[in-house]
Amino acid sequence: MSPESADWVPVARLVDLGARDRALVHVNGTEIALFRVGERIYAIHNRCPHRSGPLVRGFLEGGPAIRCPMHGWRYDLTTGESDRPARATVYPVRVEGDEISVRL
Amino acid sequence: MELSRVDNLIADEYRFLVAERAGWSLVAGPQDLELVAHALRVLLHTHALGDFRDEYRALVACQHADGGWAPESAEPESTVWVSAFSALMLIRGNRVLAEDGLAASVRRAIDYFLAAQESDGRWVDPRWADLDTTSHPVSFFNVVLALDERHRRAEVEHAWRRGLGFILEHQTAEGGWHDANFHPSGVEITAHLIQDALVGDLVLGERVPGIRESCRKGLAKLRDWQAADGSWDDENVDHTMDCVRSSIVVTRILGDDRATTGAIERGLAWILANKNPRGWGDFPGLETNLERTCDGIDALCKYRAFRAVDPEAAVRLWVYVP
Numbered sequence: 001m002s003p004e005s006a007d008w009v010p011v012a013r014l015v016d017l018g019a020r021d022r023a024l025v026h027v028n029g030t031e032i033a034l035f036r037v038g039e040r041i042y043a044i045h046n047r048c049p050h051r052s053g054p055l056v057r058g059f060l061e062g063g064p065a066i067r068c069p070m071h072g073w074r075y076d077l078t079t080g081e082s083d084r085p086a087r088a089t090v091y092p093v094r095v096e097g098d099e100i101s102v103r104l
Numbered sequence: 105m106e107l108s109r110v111d112n113l114i115a116d117e118y119r120f121l122v123a124e125r126a127g128w129s130l131v132a133g134p135q136d137l138e139l140v141a142h143a144l145r146v147l148l149h150t151h152a153l154g155d156f157r158d159e160y161r162a163l164v165a166c167q168h169a170d171g172g173w174a175p176e177s178a179e180p181e182s183t184v185w186v187s188a189f190s191a192l193m194l195i196r197g198n199r200v201l202a203e204d205g206l207a208a209s210v211r212r213a214i215d216y217f218l219a220a221q222e223s224d225g226r227w228v229d230p231r232w233a234d235l236d237t238t239s240h241p242v243s244f245f246n247v248v249l250a251l252d253e254r255h256r257r258a259e260v261e262h263a264w265r266r267g268l269g270f271i272l273e274h275q276t277a278e279g280g281w282h283d284a285n286f287h288p289s290g291v292e293i294t295a296h297l298i299q300d301a302l303v304g305d306l307v308l309g310e311r312v313p314g315i316r317e318s319c320r321k322g323l324a325k326l327r328d329w330q331a332a333d334g335s336w337d338d339e340n341v342d343h344t345m346d347c348v349r350s351s352i353v354v355t356r357i358l359g360d361d362r363a364t365t366g367a368i369e370r371g372l373a374w375i376l377a378n379k380n381p382r383g384w385g386d387f388p389g390l391e392t393n394l395e396r397t398c399d400g401i402d403a404l405c406k407y408r409a410f411r412a413v414d415p416e417a418a419v420r421l422w423v424y425v426p
Contacts, residue, residue, distance in 0.1 A: 050231065051138075051395070052386070052393070053386060054386065054387060054390060057338065057340075057387055059288055059289075067288065069337070069338065069340055069387075070340070070342060070386060071231075071232070071286060071292075072233065072283070072285065072286030072287050072288070073286075074285070083285075084230060084231065085230055085231070
């Protein structure tokens with residue numbers, strides 16, 4: 001195993017995303033929300049920087065972006081940027097076969 | 105719902121909140137003021153604020169020179185939403201505490217909101233939707249007017265009316281409110297707007313034409329949005345608590361109706377079924393947080409008043425009736 005591949009942590013399988021195209025996984029105590037938009041998978045820290053709302057329960061929008069279910073703050077799933085005074089952490093995602101991995 | 109169960113839960117959760125005081129106490133150090141205001145509201149509704157006089161003084165101490173507060177007590181920049189919540193807790197708390205320092209702080213807050221209002225009647229806060237933000241100074245001014253605070257009275261009335269006008273202009277034909285940027289579902293914002301802004305006018309003498317019908321339509325929309333299990337907004341604990349509380353005050357002022365009473369009972373039953381052993385989280389299964397726990401205690405206190413013989417008991421918890 002190369003040092004690079006050692007950085008990737010397998011967290012879920014595609015089937016785990018279910019009909020709502022999302023899943024919550026825990027990696028070393030960190031909550032990560034996974035979303036499927038089209039053919040791509042995105043990973044973002046699950047807790048909204050505003051009031052810790054669970055983004056995995058949020059509203060998926062074009063962009064792609066996720067809108068927090070608590071107070072509606074919106075985060076770009078590619079960059080973590082928001083139009084509000086906050087930025088969410090996003091993680092690189094790799095899909096090999098059915099396996100989804102993220103790099104912390 | 106058995107009232108003895110409600111009373112026991114209020115007592116248990118209040119003890120929990122007091123045991124966690126370091127997590128919300130301004131006397132203990134800098135705090136998130138949104139959480140502090142939630143806690144002070146519990147102290148008001150459990151009639152415990154006399155034991156926490158220092159907390160109200162500490163809130164005055166972190167007020168800025170412009171009369172506002174910041175989301176974090178140690179931050180320098182005032183924002184509208186948290187300033188309105190803080191000012192509301194001070195004017196209400198000072199009905200019991202009767203301190204000159206608190207009264208002066210309330211007057212400075214009035215100055216802040218008069219200065220911060222936009223030309224079209226709205227108030228703006230980068231953290232909240234404009235409609236939601238606007239409802240909070242309007243709610244504060246509802247109480248300012250209900251308690252007959254005289255500071256800059258004519259200007260307050262004018263600003264209050266313009267704020268209400270901004271909200272009414274944006275109500276949809278079916279009765280709800282939406283905000284594409286913050287509240288696509290419309291549930292939370294509708295609950296906030298009718299309880300924190302519109303309904304106060306009915307008690308103040310129905311000075312704004314058409315407001316009774318706006319409240320009735322908003323309440324009906326809330327009922328439409330309730331899920332079969334009693335929750336609102338995809339099992340959102342916060343929004344379900346908002347909808348239950350909003351339905352309580354609106355139906356008490358408009359006059360009881362069986363459909364809303366049923367919605368309140370189902371909503372409260374869902375809230376209790378999805379409670380953690382101590383406190384509440386934001387969604388079923390999530391860890392307890394103090395803000396949601398404060399909301400839970402507040403919802404129980406308002407439900408307790410809703411079940412009282414006196415039909416104005418619940419409305420007094422918003423102080424639209426002094």
